[in-house]
Amino acid sequence: MASVERMNSHYSASSVSTAYFNPRFRSYKTLKSNVCIIGDLKSSRETQTAHGVSNSSSSPVNGVTSKSTYSRVANQDIDEKRVLTKFVAETLLPTRHGKFRLRGYKHSVDDGVTFSEPTAVINGTVEGQEEVPVRVHDACYTSEVLGSLKCDCAEQLELALKRISKCPPGMVIYLQQEGRGIGLANKIAAYSLQEQGMDTVDANRALGLPDDSREYISVRNILADLGIKSIRLITNNPRKINKLRGLGINITGRIPSIVEAGEHNQGYLDTKRERMDHMLEEGDWCHFEHEGGMKELRDSEVKDCVSSDAASDLDYDNDGKIKFDLTI
Ligand SMILES: Nc1nc2c(ncn2[C@@H]2O[C@H](COP(=O)(O)OP(=O)(O)OP(=O)(O)O)[C@@H](O)[C@H]2O)c(=O)[nH]1
Numbered sequence: 011m012a013s014v015e016r017m018n019s020h021y022s023a024s025s026v027s028t029a030y031f032n033p034r035f036r037s038y039k040t041l042k043s044n045v046c047i048i049g050d051l052k053s054s055r056e057t058q059t060a061h062g063v064s065n066s067s068s069s070p071v072n073g074v075t076s077k078s079t080y081s082r083v084a085n086q087d088i089d090e091k092r093v094l095t096k097f098v099a100e101t102l103l104p105t106r107h108g109k110f111r112l113r114g115y116k117h118s119v120d121d122g123v124t125f126s127e128p129t130a131v132i133n134g135t136v137e138g139q140e141e142v143p144v145r146v147h148d149a150c151y152t153s154e155v156l157g158s159l160k161c162d163c164a165e166q167l168e169l170a171l172k173r174i175s176k177c178p179p180g181m182v183i184y185l186q187q188e189g190r191g192i193g194l195a196n197k198i199a200a201y202s203l204q205e206q207g208m209d210t211v212d213a214n215r216a217l218g219l220p221d222d223s224r225e226y227i228s229v230r231n232i233l234a235d236l237g238i239k240s241i242r243l244i245t246n247n248p249r250k251i252n253k254l255r256g257l258g259i260n261i262t263g264r265i266p267s268i269v270e271a272g273e274h275n276q277g278y279l280d281t282k283r284e285r286m287d288h289m290l291e292e293g294d295w296c297h298f299e300h301e302g303g304m305k306e307l308r309d310s311e312v313k314d315c316v317s318s319d320a321a322s323d324l325d326y327d328n329d330g331k332i333k334f335d336l337t338i
Contacts, residue, residue: 108175134178191223
């Protein structure tokens with residue numbers, strides 16, 4: 011196993027999404043609305059030191075595959091020879107949702123000039139398993155940190171964590187791809203345009219940015235690192251399924267993740283359904299009332315696998331659906 015310190019010393023601080031995914035935008039572009047889109051924001055080189063590196067049996071993962079030379083990702087070709095996803099460390103993390111294994115990785119698509127830090131949040135033993143429920147989740151600072159109600163991201167993350175907590179094995183792979191890959195500052199620029207009436211798709215386009223520029227090579231590499239043979243993806247997004255399948259990931263099923271629309275995210279969810287083909291039909295495994303209150307799990311699979319330890323959290327309604335208060 012390569013020395014982790016040596017490995018990390020070549021990486022610069024993040025700013026990954028804009029630097030990686032939108033190489034066309036290397037300059038400031040001022041729009042009429044006083045919105046700037048910021049392209050290549052590489053921050054100063056900074057040595058990263060890993061703490062708590064374990065002697066885990068997992069070896070670093072090299073993203074190079076022998077067969078394919080290039081992966082078509084978003085709007086650019088990525089040279090697989092320059093892709094590296096390295097396992098750094100694993101720890102046990104107690105959370106409000108339960109106790110999880112947390113695995114840290116460093117992922118780079120340009121020989122380590124820039125990198126992101128994907129994490130795998132795991133409950134149970136996923137190694138070598140088939141049909142593992144997996145949520146591939148992209149960062150949303152506005153909802154997950156600030157509690158924004160404009161989207162459904164934070165609730166989807168919470169639902170996935172609750173699910174794998176109640177029903178192991180399962181995993182959430184969390185990627186630093188803010189704003190569907192355009193980066194936080196550009197997402198704020200998009201929000202600014204949305205205030206003027208644009209929807210989430212048109213706002214990106216008005217900024218000259220792609221609708222979605224996320225790449226998922228790190229997901230393939232993390233699954234390989236863990237020896238996971240197939241997954242059931244927790245998503246409503248057909249693009250995500252196609253992108254992952256395009257990387258050779260074996261997706262044998264889909265677990266929907268439905269958040270009930272609220273006052274502030276109704277339009278956002280409508281746009282996802284109407285313009286991005288998200289499968290937001292009713293009657294799926296979970297509902298999350300956006301602005302608090304009771305949430306409902308409709309998944310009989312979850313109900314059946316809930317252990318007696320966890321069962322004390324649960325109530326059943328008259329239809330036999332699990333009801334529990336996720337208020338934490
Ligand atoms: N550009 C942009 N990104 C947004 C906006 N609202 C949320 N996001 C980002 O959207 C990403 C989540 O993507 P979504 O399209 O909501 O959902 P998804 O993950 O693709 O699909 P699911 O797997 O079904 O949840 C996160 O990275 C958020 O930061 C927005 O208005 N504009």
